[in-house]
Each structure stands twice: as C-alpha cells, then as structure tokens.
Amino acid sequence: MTETRIGVFVCHCGLNIAKSVNVKTLREQMSKLPGVAYGADYEFMCSETGQKIIRDAIKEHRLNRIVVASCSPKLHELTFRRVVKEAGLNPFLFEMANIREHCSWAHLHEPEKATEKAVHIVKSAVERCKYLDEIGEKEEFVKPSALVIGGGIAGITAAVGLADFGFEVHLIEKLPWLGGKTAQLGKAFPTEDCGVCVTPRTSEMDRKCFYKRQILSHPQIKTYTLSTLKNLSGYIGHFRAQIEKMPRYIDEKLCIACGECEKVCPVEVPNEFDLGLSKRKAVYLPFIQAVPHIYALDMNHCTKCGKCVEICPTKAIDLEEKTLYIDVEVGTTIVAVGFDEFEPIGLFGYGNYQNVITQLKLARMMDSSGPSSGCVVRPSDGHVPKRIVMLQCVGSRDKATHIYCSKICCTIALKHARSLKMANPKTEVTICYKDLRPFGRNYEDLYTDCQNLGVNFIYGDAKEVSEGPDKSLKVNVDLIEGGKKAIETDLLVLASALVPPKDIPQISRTLNLSSSPDGFLMELHPKLAPIDTNIDGIFICGACQGPKDIQETVTQALGAVARAATPMAAGKIKIDLAKAIVDENLCIGCANCVAMCPYSAIEMEPSGIARVIEIVCKGCGVCAAECPARAMQLRHFTDRQLFAAVEGILG
Amino acid sequence: MSQQEFEPAIVAFCCWWCAYGAADLAGTSKLHYPPNVRIVRVPCTGRIDPLHVLKAFQEGADGVIVAGCLKDGGCHYVDGNMKAEKRINALKKSLESIGLGRSRLEMYFMSAGMPDKFVECVTQFTERIQRLGQNSLKHAP
Numbered sequence: 001m002t003e004t005r006i007g008v009f010v011c012h013c014g015l016n017i018a019k020s021v022n023v024k025t026l027r028e029q030m031s032k033l034p035g036v037a038y039g040a041d042y043e044f045m046c047s048e049t050g051q052k053i054i055r056d057a058i059k060e061h062r063l064n065r066i067v068v069a070s071c072s073p074k075l076h077e078l079t080f081r082r083v084v085k086e087a088g089l090n091p092f093l094f095e096m097a098n099i100r101e102h103c104s105w106a107h108l109h110e111p112e113k114a115t116e117k118a119v120h121i122v123k124s125a126v127e128r129c130k131y132l133d134e135i136g137e138k139e140e141f142v143k144p145s146a147l148v149i150g151g152g153i154a155g156i157t158a159a160v161g162l163a164d165f166g167f168e169v170h171l172i173e174k175l176p177w178l179g180g181k182t183a184q185l186g187k188a189f190p191t192e193d194c195g196v197c198v199t200p201r202t203s204e205m206d207r208k209c210f211y212k213r214q215i216l217s218h219p220q221i222k223t224y225t226l227s228t229l230k231n232l233s234g235y236i237g238h239f240r241a242q243i244e245k246m247p248r249y250i251d252e253k254l255c256i257a258c259g260e261c262e263k264v265c266p267v268e269v270p271n272e273f274d275l276g277l278s279k280r281k282a283v284y285l286p287f288i289q290a291v292p293h294i295y296a297l298d299m300n301h302c303t304k305c306g307k308c309v310e311i312c313p314t315k316a317i318d319l320e321e322k323t324l325y326i327d328v329e330v331g332t333t334i335v336a337v338g339f340d341e342f343e344p345i346g347l348f349g350y351g352n353y354q355n356v357i358t359q360l361k362l363a364r365m366m367d368s369s370g371p372s373s374g375c376v377v378r379p380s381d382g383h384v385p386k387r388i389v390m391l392q393c394v395g396s397r398d399k400a401t402h403i404y405c406s407k408i409c410c411t412i413a414l415k416h417a418r419s420l421k422m423a424n425p426k427t428e429v430t431i432c433y434k435d436l437r438p439f440g441r442n443y444e445d446l447y448t449d450c451q452n453l454g455v456n457f458i459y460g461d462a463k464e465v466s467e468g469p470d471k472s473l474k475v476n477v478d479l480i481e482g483g484k485k486a487i488e489t490d491l492l493v494l495a496s497a498l499v500p501p502k503d504i505p506q507i508s509r510t511l512n513l514s515s516s517p518d519g520f521l522m523e524l525h526p527k528l529a530p531i532d533t534n535i536d537g538i539f540i541c542g543a544c545q546g547p548k549d550i551q552e553t554v555t556q557a558l559g560a561v562a563r564a565a566t567p568m569a570a571g572k573i574k575i576d577l578a579k580a581i582v583d584e585n586l587c588i589g590c591a592n593c594v595a596m597c598p599y600s601a602i603e604m605e606p607s608g609i610a611r612v613i614e615i616v617c618k619g620c621g622v623c624a625a626e627c628p629a630r631a632m633q634l635r636h637f638t639d640r641q642l643f644a645a646v647e648g649i650l651g
Numbered sequence: 652m653s654q655q656e657f658e659p660a661i662v663a664f665c666c667w668w669c670a671y672g673a674a675d676l677a678g679t680s681k682l683h684y685p686p687n688v689r690i691v692r693v694p695c696t697g698r699i700d701p702l703h704v705l706k707a708f709q710e711g712a713d714g715v716i717v718a719g720c721l722k723d724g725g726c727h728y729v730d731g732n733m734k735a736e737k738r739i740n741a742l743k744k745s746l747e748s749i750g751l752g753r754s755r756l757e758m759y760f761m762s763a764g765m766p767d768k769f770v771e772c773v774t775q776f777t778e779r780i781q782r783l784g785q786n787s788l789k790h791a792p
Contacts, residue, residue, distance in 0.1 A: 101675040106683060117689060622695065642691070649691055
C-alpha cells in the first residue's frame with residue numbers, strides 16, 4: 001500500500017479567518033500530525049496563487065491526500081476538487097475543513113478558543129482524509145427540455161429565452177391567464193409603459209406586447225394555464241414532472257372570446273384581478289388584454305344554471321370537465337412563482353375604512369383599462385379625491401410583520417405620486433415615510449420630479465388613522481424630528497409589503513427547495529450562485545427569491561435562461577459516483593435497504609443480493625445506516641470515514 | 652469541577668442540506684455560540700448509524716447533537732430526518748439503560764435558513780451538558 005502523504009493548506013481568508021484563528025499555530029500543529037507530509041498557509045487559498053501553491057506542493061512533496069482549511073465547502077469544495085484534479089489526484093482525495101463559517105466567524109471574540117476549535121476541525125479532516133477513496137464519474141444525457149413554473153414576467157421571460165435557444169419549454173401558470181402581478185400594474189416604472197405591454201421581453205419590437213408576443217403560438221413553448229406542479233421526481237437532466245391542470249370548463253381551442261356567456265351569467269362576484277374594485281361574472285375574462293384571450297369559468301361561484309352552455313355559439317363550455325394530469329420529462333426547471341402583496345388587515349384602518357387602499361389597488365385604478373378607467377376615485381362614494389396620503393413601509397421593516405425592506409414600494413409611491421400630480425396638479429399628494437429608498441438607476445429622477453411637482457414629503461412614523469363622518473380620514477403622525485402632526489385626507493394609500501406567495505411552502509416541498517427565514521426561496525449563494533438552488537438543475541428567478549422590480553426580475557430571468565441552458569446545450573452532465581454501494585460478500589438479502597430508499601434506487605438481484613442504481617441514488621445514506629450486515633456503504637461517507645472524522649474532531 | 656471550568660466537548664452531526672447550512676449562516680451572520688460545539692458533516696441525518704453516535708461518546712464526547720432538516724417535508728432526502736429521529740429516540744433509551752443518560756443526545760430540526768434556531772439549540776444543549784458534567788466513559792470517578 002502506498003504511504004499516506006497528506007498536505008494541509010490553511011487559508012487566512014484575509015482576516016476573515018486569521019483575525020480569530022491563529023493560522024500559524026494551526027499550520028504548525030497540523031504539520032506534525034502523523035500522515036501529514038506538508039503544511040502551508042496562505043492569505044487566499046482560493047485565489048489563483050493559492051491554487052498554484054496546492055498544485056505545486058502536490059507534485060513537489062508527492063502528496064496523495066489534500067486538506068484545505070478555509071471557508072464552507074458549500075463555497076469552494078468544487079474549486080479545490082478541481083485544483084486537486086488538475087494536479088493529477090482524484091478529486092475525492094480531498095477534504096475541506098470549515099474553519100471560517102463554523103469557527104472564526106462564529107467565535108470572533110474568542111481567539112484562543114477559536115484556534116483550539118480550528119485544530120479539532122482540521123484534525124477531523126486529516127483523520128477522515130486518510131480513509132478517503134478515489135471516486136469516478138459517469139456521464140448522463142440531459143433532456144433539452146425545461147419546465148418553467150409561473151407565468152408572470154419572470155416565467156414568461158425565462159420561457160421565451162429558453163424557447164429561443166431551441167429548447168422545448170413547458171410553462172405552467174396556476175391562474176387561467178398569464179401576466180402575473182406585472183399585468184396588474186397599469187404603468188410600470190421607470191419607463192411608464194403599461195404593465196401588460198412591458199410583460200414580455202422586448203428583443204423584437206413586434207413581440208413587445210402580449211398579443212403580438214406569440215408566446216402561445218411559439219412552436220417551442222407549451223403553456224398550461226390553471227396548472228400547478230403536482231410532483232417532481234428525478235434529477236438534473238431527467239426530471240419527471242406531473243402537472244395538475246384544473247378544469248377551465250371552456251375549451252381553449254373553441255372559445256372565441258365573444259363574451260356571450262358573460263352576458264347571460266347571473267352570478268356577480270368581486271374581480272380578483274382588480275382586487276375587488278370591480279365585479280366579474282362566474283364565467284369571465286378578468287381584463288380586456290388577458291392572455292390567453294379566452295374565458296374561464298369559476299366553479300366556486302357557478303350555479304350551474306346552464307345559460308352560458310346554451311348561448312355559447314361554438315359549444316365551448318363543458319361544466320363537467322375534469323382535472324387533467326399531464327406527465328412531462330424535462331432536463332431543467334425554473335421556478336418563477338412571484339410574490340403576493342401583503343394584505344395589511346387591521347393596519348392603519350385597512351379593512352375597516354373603505355378609503356384605505358394599497359398601492360396595488362391604486363395601480364389598478366390608475367390603469368386606463370382598470371375598474372375606473374384610469375380615474376382615481378374614493379371607494380366609498382366614487383368621488384375624485386382632492387387629497388391623497390401615502391404611507392410607506394406598511395408591513396415592511398417592521399418587527400410585528402416583516403423585518404425586511406420590500407424594496408420597490410418607495411419607487412411605486414413616487415411613480416404614483418408623480419402620475420397623480422401630472423394628471424391633476426391641484427391634487428394634494430403627501431408621502432409619509434421613515435426612509436425613502438428609490439434604489440434603481442434613474443429612480444432618483446422620480447423623487448426629484450415629485451419634489452418639483454409639489455408632492456409633500458413628511459418624515460414621520462404614522463401611528464393611527466381615524467375616519468370622519470364623510471369617510472375622509474385623519475392620519476396621526478409622529479414626526480421623526482420631534483412633534484406630532486395630524487394629516488387629513490380623502491384617500492389613504494398603503495405601500496404594503498411584498499410577501500412570498502401563499503403556496504410557496506407547498507412549492508418548496510414539491511421541489512425540495514430551501515427557503516430563507518423570510519419565506520422567500522433561497523438561492524444557493526447570495527453572491528456567487530444567486531440563481532441556482534440547493535437542487536442541481538432547478539433555478540429561481542424573480543420576486544419568489546425576494547422583493548424585486550421588473551428590471552431586476554427580467555435580468556434574473558435571463559440569467560436563469562443561461563443557467564438552465566448550460567447543461568441542456570452541452571447535452572450531458574457528469575455525475576460523480578459518491579453513491580451507495582453494496583458489498584456482495586456481506587449482503588444477506590434482507591431487502592431492508594430496498595424498503596428504506598426514498599428514491600427506489602435499490603433493486604434485489606435474482607441472486608438475492610441488493611444492487612444500487614447509481615444514477616437514481618442521491619447519496620443520502622439511509623440504506624447504509626439501516627443495513628444490519630454493514631454490507632451497504634455510502635461512498636465518501638463510509639462508516640470508517642465517519643468514525644475517523646469523529647476521532648479527529650475529539651482528538 | 653465547577654460548572655464554569657467545565658468545557659464540554661460536543662459533537663454535532665449536521666446534515667449537509669439544512670443544519671450544516673444553518674451553521675454556515677450563523678457564522679456568516681456573526682452569531683455566536685459556544686465553541687465547544689464541533690460539527691461533523693453528514694449528507695443526511697438518515698445516514699447516521701447509532702454506532703456513529705456511540706463512537707463519539709467512546710472518543711470522549713460529553714454530548715452529541717444530531718441536527719437535520721425541518722419535519723413535515725423539510726428533508727432534502729424526503730424523510731431521512733424522520734428515519735433518523737426513530738433511531739435517535741431508540742438510542743436515547745439505550746443510553747439511559749447503559750447509564751450514560753438519555754440527555755446527552757438530542758436531535759434538532761431546522762432549515763438552512765434558520766441560523767438563530769441553530770444557535771439557540773446548540774447553546775441550550777451546551778448549557779445542559781455543562782450541568783450534566785463529564786461523560787462518565789471518559790472520566791470515571
């Protein structure tokens with residue numbers, strides 16, 4: 001057997017590690033350990049120079065096992081595996097000791113204890129390293145097809161992007177129509193074009209508008225409305241998705257959107273698209289530009305009177321339509337499920353006083369095809385308000401609701417204030433704010449415009465709102481610079497927070513994705529992998545990852561296109577074989593592992609011996625822990641390797 | 652030995668997808684917890700064999716934490732965390748009967764986005780072990 005010659009490389013990470021961990025002591029102690037043939041420390045091991053130090057040392061000192069003590073392996077494990085491979089070693093003969101996230105940063109003010117802990121962490125890696133085995137890889141075919149979940153601006157941008165690459169795209173949207181929140185915006189900053197028009201990507205001018213967009217007729221895109229993802233199995237290259245398509249009760253191919261059904265429908269309910277500011281029928285088209293331009297029937301409110309069925313000239317309505325389940329196989333998945341506007345029930349009179357609305361409701365009113373044809377009116381009496389007050393940070397930057405900043409509400413308020421002032425300079429518009437953050441490029445112009453147009457800015461913390469007999473409102477504000485102020489207004493507009501969609505826990509469960517504490521989906525790394533997720537081949541974009549404006553959403557969606565296209569364009573990916581493996585001599589054929597495996601990745605051979613299907617195995621190791629004969633092992637996390645890690649960490 | 656002086660050695664088996672990530676985020680957020688807690692990475696808590704825990708006690712751990720993904724669907728590997736919980740509960744009983752005590756082993760559940768929960772769990776567990784004193788395998792009276 002070859003002599004074990006371990007190289008230990010300690011990273012300072014500038015001062016990130018070196019500030020609390022004595023890297024020199026650490027390197028000296030580690031160099032003396034049995035099996036360690038070489039030790040070095042350097043400011044940035046991940047840098048090109050740092051990588052060269054490792055490569056050179058492997059050759060010069062004939063090292064055959066490498067330990068790098070630095071940041072979390074979530075960051076640079078793959079970097080160093082590559083470095084080790086470049087120097088001719090198998091990439092799995094490498095172990096990373098996390099002395100930054102798990103040590104220097106967590107114990108910043110206890111340098112002695114941090115150093116002592118770092119010694120244990122690196123010892124653990126050194127001990128484990130001695131038992132590491134070479135692991136090979138296998139090439140797998142990637143299906144040139146993608147699933148895009150969410151038909152808002154992020155999902156549409158991603159779908160069109162991938163389709164333009166030539167990949168087949170399955171776009172699913174839970175509502176009967178595409179467009180998401182963007183379609184509701186009326187006008188969207190900074191260019192003030194209508195939300196519906198801005199929704200598509202504008203690579204070609206004739207594709208700027210929904211109608212001319214051809215998303216529905218794009219040969220590469222299959223759009224499924226009223227659809228959600230029921231189940232996703234498989235892995236990058238070969239995801240198997242089951243789409244649940246709820247009945248529309250109207251044949252998408254037969255409906256000609258003549259609207260006869262709507263005319264005879266006796267049911268009237270609030271229109272969700274206008275946030276209840278208008279009414280719709282049980283069979284309806286929520287707004288005039290809706291895409292696909294076909295009606296849908298809402299069975300929750302339908303009385304099944306049958307009038308629409310009778311009158312429909314194309315016989316498109318079928319009240320007995322059933323839910324469909326469609327199976328598709330895709331190589332990658334993009335999640336673009338967007339956000340909800342927080343419903344600030346009970347805050348500042350919202351829900352109690354009719355004339356307290358949210359910015360999204362105001363946007364609906366300001367939309368020329370909205371409930372009041374572009375005219376802002378008081379919900380209580382339909383009168384045009386002379387005074388409008390906007391309150392910022394409702395449900396954002398607030399310990400009682402959401403601690404995060406919703407980012408776009410300041411700019412939305414400024415956009416609306418400017419439009420209101422430009423439409424009618426006599427309207428008194430007041431913005432009450434604690435901090436004003438028009439964050440994007442050129443967004444400061446909105447602020448300056450508002451100042452020039454005479455919008456009032458009040459630097460204060462709104463406390464309570466009361467209603468007068470004529471339904472006008474009084475807002476009591478604690479001024480930040482001291483004192484109090486009462487503002488009277490005809491209409492109060494709350495800049496309500498952006499929150500994750502209600503069904504996001506279910507989505508993340510179905511896809512196995514991680515969420516942040518704020519409930520939004522979590523990226524693999526905030527800086528280095530902002531579109532990737534914890535699952536290979538699944539990418540996120542848009543506001544489901546956190547509050548974003550349209551510019552950022554589109555940018556990220558195009559990024560997601562690139563990320564998803566990468567493996568699909570290559571047509572194949574390499575999969576390492578750090579998977580479960582059976583020792584045929586030890587296997588007793590009890591099939592416990594078969595029963596335990598959550599992926600059906602283990603089969604019993606006719607000979608009565610278990611066999612792992614490597615490409616299906618995800619490497620959890622449940623089978624290995626269950627095997628009574630210790631015949632099953634998880635490569636790279638064998639019992640021996642884990643014992644060694646424990647010995648080292650306590651050594 | 653007084654409580655102040657006793658610095659227990661605590662091994663935390665953390666699953667790669669959740670608890671390990673939560674510990675990473677705790678570090679990134681500069682949250683502090685006792686340096687007595689030393690993390691061993693496992694792909695999933697479902698990988699943990701009772702022998703791995705016993706090995707830690709044999710090597711001198713005063714307490715062992717098993718930290719996995721959130722219950723009810725939080726597990727990256729479907730339900731490895733629930734399989735682990737069964738094993739850990741059974742092992743706790745065995746630890747009680749062999750005299751090490753069930754309190755020296757605990758399983759926690761968290762998502763990768765819950766650094767506060769990680770810090771809270773390991774801090775409370777460390778305080779508990781400080782009260783319990785040394786692992787009697789290591790230093791018999």
